[in-house]
Amino acid sequence: MSLKILFSDIYWVFWREIKKFVQQKARILMIVIQPLVWLVLMGYSMAGLTSNPEAAKMLGTGNYLDFMAPGVMIMTALFGGVFGGTTIVWDRRTGFLNKMLAAPIHRAAIPLGKLFSIGFQTILQALIIVIISLFLGVHFVTGFPGVLVMLILSGIFGMFMGGISLSLASRIKSMETLMAITNFLTMPLMFTSNAMFPTSAMPHWLKAIAQANPLSYAVHAMRTISTQGWIWSEIWPAVTALVVITGLMTALAIKLFARTVS
Numbered sequence: 001m002s003l004k005i006l007f008s009d010i011y012w013v014f015w016r017e018i019k020k021f022v023q024q025k026a027r028i029l030m031i032v033i034q035p036l037v038w039l040v041l042m043g044y045s046m047a048g049l050t051s052n053p054e055a056a057k058m059l060g061t062g063n064y065l066d067f068m069a070p071g072v073m074i075m076t077a078l079f080g081g082v083f084g085g086t087t088i089v090w091d092r093r094t095g096f097l098n099k100m101l102a103a104p105i106h107r108a109a110i111p112l113g114k115l116f117s118i119g120f121q122t123i124l125q126a127l128i129i130v131i132i133s134l135f136l137g138v139h140f141v142t143g144f145p146g147v148l149v150m151l152i153l154s155g156i157f158g159m160f161m162g163g164i165s166l167s168l169a170s171r172i173k174s175m176e177t178l179m180a181i182t183n184f185l186t187m188p189l190m191f192t193s194n195a196m197f198p199t200s201a202m203p204h205w206l207k208a209i210a211q212a213n214p215l216s217y218a219v220h221a222m223r224t225i226s227t228q229g230w231i232w233s234e235i236w237p238a239v240t241a242l243v244v245i246t247g248l249m250t251a252l253a254i255k256l257f258a259r260t261v262s
Contacts, residue, residue, distance in 0.1 A: 009105045014120070021121055031076075035129040038072045039065065039136055069133040070150065070222035071195030074215055076129060077154045078124045078189060081161025082182045084118040085169030088257075089178055091214065111170075111257045115162050115250060122158025123151045132259050146225045153239065156246050157218040163249030170256040190231025194223075217242045 021027070088111075091097035093095050100110060130140075131145055140146050163180055172178045190196075193215040194208060199207045210216050221238035 006106050006109060009109030010113045011114065013100075013105075014117045017114055017117035018120065020087075021060075021117070031125050031199070032128055032132075034154060035072050035076055035125075036132055038075070039068065039129075039132060042239060050084050063137070065133065065138050066227050067198075067223065068196065069129065069138045070226050071193075071219050072133075073126045073129050073150065073154050073222065074157055074193075074218050075190055075195055076125045076197070077158040077218075078161055078186055078215060080122050080125055081118050081158040082186055084162035084163050085165030085167075085178055085182070085238045086113060086115055086156075088166060088169035089173070092173065092218055093175070095121055107258050108254045111166050111253045115159050115253065119155035119159040123155040126151050126154035140226050140227050141229050146230075149225055150222045153218055153242065155220055156242055157215070160214060160242070160246040161251040163246065165185035166253040167249070167256045170253070170260045189213060193219060195219050214242065214245055216244075 073121060088097065091100070097110075101107075130151070140150075142149075164185070165178075168181060169178055172181070192209045193213045194210050195215060199210045199216070217238040221235050221242070224234045224238075228234075
């Protein structure tokens with residue numbers, strides 16, 4: 001099968017998922033409300049931290065909202081990506097997955113199309129967070145180019161989490177079981193990362209976990225771009241690690257899906 005046909009198959013799976021996403025008005029509303037709640041309630045409740053010079057030094061900025069905005073972008077990608085596998089379970093339950101498998105479509109196009117749709121949806125959600133953040137007074141020191149890179153990194157991380165979810169969904173047939181496992185994964189990932197608090201303020205054991213947490217790679221790169229600028233010695237290692245693990249997880253999702261339907 002030629003690459004042109006493969007890309008065409010990926011596009012149509014991607015487009016179907018995007019159409020489903022656009023039709024979910026309640027979900028789109030929650031995408032706006034959820035980050036607003038995080039930024040307003042958490043951001044302003046912790047705003048007093050920056051009045052302490054030591055705390056401000058650890059945050060790397062004099063505004064806690066500046067510190068938190070990249071973390072909220074990645075937390076949204078975390079929640080959006082980790083539930084991506086539910087589309088596989090739902091398609092299997094409704095019989096649509098069997099119809100796709102019976103069609104002359106490349107098997108890898110199904111997980112890839114779904115992953116790209118997750119990445120695209122994550123970018124849209126992150127863009128909404130950026131707009132809300134700007135209204136709340138958040139300053140992105142690298143301007144539009146920096147915001148663009150942050151959006152792309154959010155999408156990549158969303159695909160990483162989507163890869164985990166799709167890999168699980170390839171093996172798990174029950175929606176309830178999948179939801180239970182993904183819910184179990186999200187909380188530890190979020191609270192053992194640097195999304196809301198700097199690693200320098202953590203105890204040594206938690207700091208070690210946070211430094212190995214994939215979520216921390218994305219947040220560190222994005223926060224550096226947002227609050228400090230183009231410090232490539234800090235950005236490139238985190239971006240490289242994020243891209244590598246996303247590529248590995250994508251390959252795993254494709255392999256497990258192929259085994260399930262073969």
